Amino acid sequence: MEQWTNQGIVLSARSHGEGGAVVSLLTENNGRHAGYVHGAMSSKKRGFLQAGSQVKAQWSARVSDSLGTYTLEPEAGLPDGVLDSSLKLAALLSACSLCDAALPEREGHSGLYHGFLALMDMLSNDDLGDQWGAAYVMWEISLLRELGFHLELDKCAGGGDSETLCYASPKTGRAVSKAQAAPYKEKLLLLPNFLRPHVMREEGVEVQEDILTGLKMTGYFLEHWAFIHHAKGVPEPRVMFEERFGRSVVNIIKERV
Numbered sequence: 001m002e003q004w005t006n007q008g009i010v011l012s013a014r015s016h017g018e019g020g021a022v023v024s025l026l027t028e029n030n031g032r033h034a035g036y037v038h039g040a041m042s043s044k045k046r047g048f049l050q051a052g053s054q055v056k057a058q059w060s061a062r063v064s065d066s067l068g069t070y071t072l073e074p075e076a077g078l079p080d081g082v083l084d085s086s087l088k089l090a091a092l093l094s095a096c097s098l099c100d101a102a103l104p105e106r107e108g109h110s111g112l113y114h115g116f117l118a119l120m121d122m123l124s125n126d127d128l129g130d131q132w133g134a135a136y137v138m139w140e141i142s143l144l145r146e147l148g149f150h151l152e153l154d155k156c157a158g159g160g161d162s163e164t165l166c167y168a169s170p171k172t173g174r175a176v177s178k179a180q181a182a183p184y185k186e187k188l189l190l191l192p193n194f195l196r197p198h199v200m201r202e203e204g205v206e207v208q209e210d211i212l213t214g215l216k217m218t219g220y221f222l223e224h225w226a227f228i229h230h231a232k233g234v235p236e237p238r239v240m241f242e243e244r245f246g247r248s249v250v251n252i253i254k255e256r257v
Contacts (some may be wrong), residue, residue: 002068006030007075009116011100013040013049018080019116021072023049024100025057028069028113032103035059035070048074050142051096052082053119087248088123090241091136095119097235098140102147102226112146115139133211133245134194149173149225153195156180163197166190167242168217189217206256208249 008025011032015020021040027033035057040049046057054076061068082088095116105110122128122135141151151173155162160177167176167188178200181188192214193201219234219242227234 001060001062002064003058004056005056006031008033008055008057009096010049010051010053010055012051013037013094015041020050022067025055025070026099026103026109026113026116027057027227028110029108030059031107031109032099033059034105034173035061035068035069037072040108045072048072048077050078051093052078059110061137079120080113081124081126083152087241087245088132090237090244091132091238092120092123093137094235094241097140097237098143098222101230101232102143109146115142130207130211133208134192134214137194137211137214137218139194140222144173144218144221144226147226149175149221153191163199166196166200173221173225189220192217206249206252208245212242212245212249214244 001236006027006029008027011024011026013021013023016036020036020038020102022034023032023037023040024032037045037049039045049072053074056073056075058071059068077183078092082092099112101113116139119135119139122132125132138150144151151168153165153168153175155175156165156177157169157172157174157240158180159177160180162177164178166178167181167185168174168191169176170187175191176188190213193205194210195214219238222238223234
């Protein structure tokens, strides 16, 4: 008999069989791991099987490579305030879908797990204003690194001045200085202000606009690096999150004008 007990974040719950579901968790010590939950569609269990909920999980199976079954106990619901903000909810669902679709199953990702918890803390902290969006972009950068796609954004790919970085190369994922980028900047990705050296930060850019720049940058690498060989491409919740965030920025600009 194979079994373990661990803390986990619910990534998805897919209906299967008579009232049950295959539940995918991001666990602290066992990575992304799926298991069958009996009675998952009952009113008692459905509430704590929402994507983003935290649970204590006990997994057991006759052999290690089978699906196995979960016994789950609720630890924490969705982060405070997430249900009151469509953008924060979209961000949480995006992060869950990315982990569920991109992470290889049963490989340890404790750093990403704790980073996910930190992201949820940011989502629930109203004192931070819109800075949760920058934290989300940073989390996606860490996800890319966990998948083997390291973005090198602290020095220039062409040997230029590291104090004037303002672009990223779509081919290498490395930062490019203003001077080195000049001949072909239209082909490069913009670095958001929060990833630039202080002297290169553009004035008059709203926080939300800057976060959208960051989402477009990481979105490019997710599409062309992490999900290029996935039949379904980037998960729909991630696509919808960026689109929704883009619409919110357009509304902010209209109000400003």
